[in-house]
Amino acid sequence: MDPRANYRTKQREMLIGYLKTVPGVHITASDVCEYFRTHGAPISQATVYRQLEKLVGEGVLNKYIIDAGSPACFEYVSADSHSGGEVCFHCKCEKCGKLIHMHCEELEEIQAHLSAEHHFKLDPMRTVFYGLCEECRI
Amino acid sequence: MDPRANYRTKQREMLIGYLKTVPGVHITASDVCEYFRTHGAPISQATVYRQLEKLVGEGVLNKYIIDAGSPACFEYVSADSHSGGEVCFHCKCEKCGKLIHMHCEELEEIQAHLSAEHHFKLDPMRTVFYGLCEECRI
DNA sequence: TTGCGTGCAAAGGTTTTGCATGGCA
DNA sequence: TGCCATGCAAAACCTTTGCACGCAA
Numbered sequence: 001m002d003p004r005a006n007y008r009t010k011q012r013e014m015l016i017g018y019l020k021t022v023p024g025v026h027i028t029a030s031d032v033c034e035y036f037r038t039h040g041a042p043i044s045q046a047t048v049y050r051q052l053e054k055l056v057g058e059g060v061l062n063k064y065i066i067d068a069g070s071p072a073c074f075e076y077v078s079a080d081s082h083s084g085g086e087v088c089f090h091c092k093c094e095k096c097g098k099l100i101h102m103h104c105e106e107l108e109e110i111q112a113h114l115s116a117e118h119h120f121k122l123d124p125m126r127t128v129f130y131g132l133c134e135e136c137r138i
Numbered sequence: 139m140d141p142r143a144n145y146r147t148k149q150r151e152m153l154i155g156y157l158k159t160v161p162g163v164h165i166t167a168s169d170v171c172e173y174f175r176t177h178g179a180p181i182s183q184a185t186v187y188r189q190l191e192k193l194v195g196e197g198v199l200n201k202y203i204i205d206a207g208s209p210a211c212f213e214y215v216s217a218d219s220h221s222g223g224e225v226c227f228h229c230k231c232e233k234c235g236k237l238i239h240m241h242c243e244e245l246e247e248i249q250a251h252l253s254a255e256h257h258f259k260l261d262p263m264r265t266v267f268y269g270l271c272e273e274c275r276i
Numbered sequence: 277t278t279g280c281g282t283g284c285a286a287a288g289g290t291t292t293t294g295c296a297t298g299g300c301a
Numbered sequence: 302t303g304c305c306a307t308g309c310a311a312a313a314c315c316t317t318t319g320c321a322c323g324c325a326a
Contacts, residue, residue: 007300009306029290044308049291051306065206069316071290072206091258100258106251113244119272120229120238130264134257145325147281167315182283187316189281207291209315 006054011043015051019061019076024088024101026064026073066092066099066128073099089124093133100133144192149181153189157199157214164202164211164237202266204230213237227262231271238271 006012018035019027029048036043052074055061064073089107091100114120144150156173157165167186174181190212193199202211227245229238252258 007305009300011307046292046309047307063206065203068201068203068210069289091252091256091260094261094264100256102256104256106255107248110245110248114229114267114269117244118229118238118240118242119275120267121270121275122267123232123269126232126268127266129252129258129260131252131258131260137257137259145280147325149282184284184317185282207314 006058011047012051014041014043015048016055016060019055019074023076026075026099028071028073030071032074062088064090064126064128089127089129091129091131091133093136094130095132095136098133144196149185150189152179152181153186154193154198157193157212161214162237162239164213166209166211168209170212200228200264202228202230227265227267229267229269229271231274232268233270233274236271 014036015032018032029045029052032048032052033043033045052061052063056063056074060077062075062077064075066073089102089104091102092098093100111122111124114122152174153170156170167183167190170186170190171181171183190199190201194201194212198215200213200215202213204211227240227242229240230236231238249260249262252260
């Protein structure tokens with residue numbers, strides 16, 4: 001689907017290798033820089049940003065924009081997600097800022113409904129539900 | 139519901155007055171600054187940001203984060219939306235940028251489901267569904 | 277009079293970019 | 302060899318903040 005030539009550089013392999021070890025966890029660009037700096041194999045932030053963006057384009061990572069001013073979050077997409085099996089939704093608490101991951105079949109029906117009735121192809125990776133979490137709703 | 143004392147300053151009135159004339163349109167902070175600067179009544183950007191954020195807190199405006207690095211978008215909330223009668227959802231096309239307003243009962247069930255099953259109180263005014271619109275989905 | 281709102285300028289944080297060098301294919 | 306990737310630094314960008322002054326209540 002994406003026959004772009006990608007060089008297998010040391011930095012790219014290190015990045016993918018690391019992100020694979022934390023699937024379903026939100027990582028920021030500076031998190032990545034910090035990780036490699038404290039592990040004796042620093043990668044420049046320019047390279048981190050460029051590779052992360054490239055991996056998003058390839059579908060290897062998801063990118064989430066939670067809030068303005070805050071750094072973007074990246075998350076490794078597990079192999080079984082590629083098979084179309086599970087979709088991950090996100091809920092963001094407006095009060096405490098907590099981010100909740102959700103794997104819910106019922107919510108997947110939203111996609112079908114939006115597609116059939118509103119001719120809109122939902123992008124679950126990009127969509128964030130805002131509201132109040134269990135503790136904050138009182 | 140919100141007894142905060144809000145001074146009726148000239149800048150605040152001008153801002154609300156302008157935003158009211160463009161309901162359902164996405165406006166950025168710099169758009170606002172530009173508008174008033176070219177109309178002979180400049181408002182400092184600090185004031186624009188502070189007032190916009192305050193108006194969001196009051197429910198007068200909605201704020202949308204479209205993309206990292208891109209400025210936040212603000213949108214005037216019409217009076218009938220305040221009456222609580224109808225809930226308005228938004229779909230934002232990631233490709234052409236079009237914003238689609240939706241009044242759909244079926245989608246309102248999402249709120250009930252999130253509340254009952256996931257203990258999450260959805261805020262429809264703040265939530266935007268991202269994806270591809272009819273023309274862009276091809 | 278009180279204290280919030282404003283304006284200016286500077287800072288803060290995230291992300292992008294120019295350019296020379298390095299490394300994969 | 303050709304060209305993409307990397308690193309460094311600086312720039313670009315949006316947004317927030319400190320402080321003194323102004324103005325609504």
